[in-house]
Amino acid sequence: MIAQWLFFGFATLAVLGALGLVLFRHPMNGAMCFIVTLISLAGLYALLSASLLFALQLIVYAGAIMSLILFIIMFLNIQITDLPEEKGRWTFFFGGIVLIAPIGLFLLKIVKTLPESSTTIIGDNFGGVKKVGMVLFRDWLLPFEIVSILLLVALVGAVVLAGKKEMAS
Amino acid sequence: MNCDIVPIIPLGIVGLGAVILMMLAAFEKIHLEVAAVFSMCVFALAFVMQLLPTGPSDMAPYSELFRGMLVTNGFTKVAALIILACGFFTAMSSTSYFRQNSFCTLEFYCLLIFSVWGMLLLTMARELITVFISLEIFSLCIYVLVGYNRRSATSAEAVLKYLMLGAFAGSFFTMGTALVYGAVRSTGFAAIATFIAENGFLETPALVGGVFFILFAFLFKIAAFPFHAWVIDVYDGASVPVTGFMATALKTAIFAVLVNFLSLDAGLKGAWLDILFYITVFTLFAGNLIAIGQSNLKRMLAASGIVHTGYLLIAVIAVGDNALSGNIILFYLAAYAASTLGIFASLSYLGGQDEKRCSFDDFKGLAKVRPYSAAAITVFLLSMAGIPPTAGFMGKFYIITTAFQSGQALLAVLGIVSSILSMWYYLRLIIAMYFHEANEPFEIEASPFAPICTLILAACVFAIGLYPMVI
Numbered sequence: 001m002i003a004q005w006l007f008f009g010f011a012t013l014a015v016l017g018a019l020g021l022v023l024f025r026h027p028m029n030g031a032m033c034f035i036v037t038l039i040s041l042a043g044l045y046a047l048l049s050a051s052l053l054f055a056l057q058l059i060v061y062a063g064a065i066m067s068l069i070l071f072i073i074m075f076l077n078i079q080i081t082d083l084p085e086e087k088g089r090w091t092f093f094f095g096g097i098v099l100i101a102p103i104g105l106f107l108l109k110i111v112k113t114l115p116e117s118s119t120t121i122i123g124d125n126f127g128g129v130k131k132v133g134m135v136l137f138r139d140w141l142l143p144f145e146i147v148s149i150l151l152l153v154a155l156v157g158a159v160v161l162a163g164k165k166e167m168a169s
Numbered sequence: 170m171n172c173d174i175v176p177i178i179p180l181g182i183v184g185l186g187a188v189i190l191m192m193l194a195a196f197e198k199i200h201l202e203v204a205a206v207f208s209m210c211v212f213a214l215a216f217v218m219q220l221l222p223t224g225p226s227d228m229a230p231y232s233e234l235f236r237g238m239l240v241t242n243g244f245t246k247v248a249a250l251i252i253l254a255c256g257f258f259t260a261m262s263s264t265s266y267f268r269q270n271s272f273c274t275l276e277f278y279c280l281l282i283f284s285v286w287g288m289l290l291l292t293m294a295r296e297l298i299t300v301f302i303s304l305e306i307f308s309l310c311i312y313v314l315v316g317y318n319r320r321s322a323t324s325a326e327a328v329l330k331y332l333m334l335g336a337f338a339g340s341f342f343t344m345g346t347a348l349v350y351g352a353v354r355s356t357g358f359a360a361i362a363t364f365i366a367e368n369g370f371l372e373t374p375a376l377v378g379g380v381f382f383i384l385f386a387f388l389f390k391i392a393a394f395p396f397h398a399w400v401i402d403v404y405d406g407a408s409v410p411v412t413g414f415m416a417t418a419l420k421t422a423i424f425a426v427l428v429n430f431l432s433l434d435a436g437l438k439g440a441w442l443d444i445l446f447y448i449t450v451f452t453l454f455a456g457n458l459i460a461i462g463q464s465n466l467k468r469m470l471a472a473s474g475i476v477h478t479g480y481l482l483i484a485v486i487a488v489g490d491n492a493l494s495g496n497i498i499l500f501y502l503a504a505y506a507a508s509t510l511g512i513f514a515s516l517s518y519l520g521g522q523d524e525k526r527c528s529f530d531d532f533k534g535l536a537k538v539r540p541y542s543a544a545a546i547t548v549f550l551l552s553m554a555g556i557p558p559t560a561g562f563m564g565k566f567y568i569i570t571t572a573f574q575s576g577q578a579l580l581a582v583l584g585i586v587s588s589i590l591s592m593w594y595y596l597r598l599i600i601a602m603y604f605h606e607a608n609e610p611f612e613i614e615a616s617p618f619a620p621i622c623t624l625i626l627a628a629c630v631f632a633i634g635l636y637p638m639v640i
Binding site for chain 1: 274276298373
């Protein structure tokens with residue numbers, strides 16, 4: 001029962017955080033809202049007994065990545081006058097809602113047909129480092145390995161787009 | 170006995186080549202053209218290795234280790250050949266392009282090879298998470314390649330648009346994968362096929378929703394009708410060789426995985442046939458209408474790319490589940506790739522500094538000054554329009570006859586109508602080249618690569634047309 005209430009609490013917080021991310025004008029407020037979303041997602045993972053994922057979500061996403069983003073925003077020192085004027089943002093906002101609403105209803109219908117499942121703690125070290133490692137390196141070896149290429153490509157791309165060097169042929 | 174390593178040798182060569190070139194890029198002494206030749210060698214070697222016989226039937230290399238997530242067969246093999254050839258000719262025409270435009274660095278070729286790697290993997294992937302990762306690998310490469318010219322505002326706009334919309338498509342794909350997993354408890358294609366065979370497709374709403382979102386992402390990437398708007402600006406903003414690469418290799422990879430995915434089960438495809446029918450019709454005519462209105466060549470070619478997506482979708486709808494069906498799609502892709510790459514190779518050669526020649530008017534009287542270039546462009550345009558005896562005609566012929574045979578007569582007729590409409594903008598360029606006086610001398614910095622590339626591709630256009638269905 002408590003798990004159910006916790007789920008609703010975390011889910012609401014996650015959605016509110018995401019809304020704040022989109023709706024706040026200043027990037028700093030947006031980033032702060034995003035942290036709320038990430039932490040509530042960590043709570044949802046914890047409810048699913050995914051302990052490793054819970055820890056990683058807090059340390060890597062809410063901790064490392066978000067503090068990096070906050071640093072960048074602080075470095076840029078954005079004042080309220082630097083922000084672009086957003087004309088007609090409410091028109092776009094409501095237009096977007098009208099467009100997205102059918103998809104949302106569709107998703108709701110789908111979710112209703114999913115079988116009921118309870119959120120109880122599964123024992124047997126489920127979601128621990130060892131279990132996740134076993135799954136990752138046995139069943140999901142290929143996707144796990146090709147992610148390394150994805151990261152390499154992202155790295156090269158970032159260097160290219162941010163670097164200064166221009167070479168004459 | 171089949172050797173497990175043979176089908177994935179090309180993947181290994183291309184991956185290794187990309188990593189080596191990435192490391193070489195740190196050295197100042199490596200010349201740009203050395204890198205281009207290196208990447209051409211990588212593609213050529215992988216192409217030859219891809220020709221090694223592996224048997225036509227499905228084969229999962231290292232199925233114990235990879236859990237059957239990779240499957241190769243005749244279809245994926247030919248798709249990979251087309252992609253490798255696209256990479257080869259793109260590298261070739263880029264050398265000429267970067268003689269006249271100076272924003273290139275060695276990482277350009279490195280990213281090109283990496284994106285080909287992602288596409289090769291995508292053709293073989295039989296598992297949704299693997300599909301997603303390989304999709305993102307080449308998408309990331311192409312985002313960067315599109316925005317490579319950082320001094321150009323249109324390029325920056327293109328990369329921003331493409332990145333944002335691509336991220337949307339990617340997130341829809343992940344959501345679809347999650348829903349499919351929720352329904353099937355697995356993301357492997359084989360498991361999904363078994364599940365549908367046992368339970369039926371429409372009986373599980375989560376599966377329907379998941380497939381809907383996955384198709385959404387695929388249709389975005391191939392620029393089918395409701396999601397076609399990005400393609401014009403992005404193709405316009407990218408540099409010419411990259412545009413050619415996007416139009417051909419990317420489309421081949423996505424169509425390969427789309428066909429793999431839809432042919433999982435007849436029920437899966439049957440449920441979407443009606444929707445795909447309307448998407449195809451709108452794709453054909455939206456593309457044509459946009460193309461007719463363009464005065465910029467790159468934008469016209471982008472819009473005509475939408476029309477070609479429409480033809481390929483006809484093939485996807487019309488063909489059955491037998492081996493021949495994949496061949497028709499691949500044949501059209503090969504024919505389309507040869508002519509599109511050819512025209513982009515000529516444009517990267519003739520475009521001049523900073524792509525100053527870009528509209529129909531800029532090519533007026535080209536035939537008087539450079540008859541061979543004009544003749545080559547004419548061959549490519551006729552092939553795209555579908556005039557015999559070019560490859561494009563044979564491709565369209567197969568698609569339309571198959572559509573008739575499978576009872577999709579309306580689609581076949583609409584295909585012919587749109588083909589006639591498309592003559593308008595292809596012939597417009599030919600008329601501009603042949604029936605006007607030249608206003609300028611078309612001075613170009615001489616570079617042997619693009620002309621050779623154009624010549625080979627023009628030969629390919631006829632060869633593919635004259636030796637149909639060798640695949």
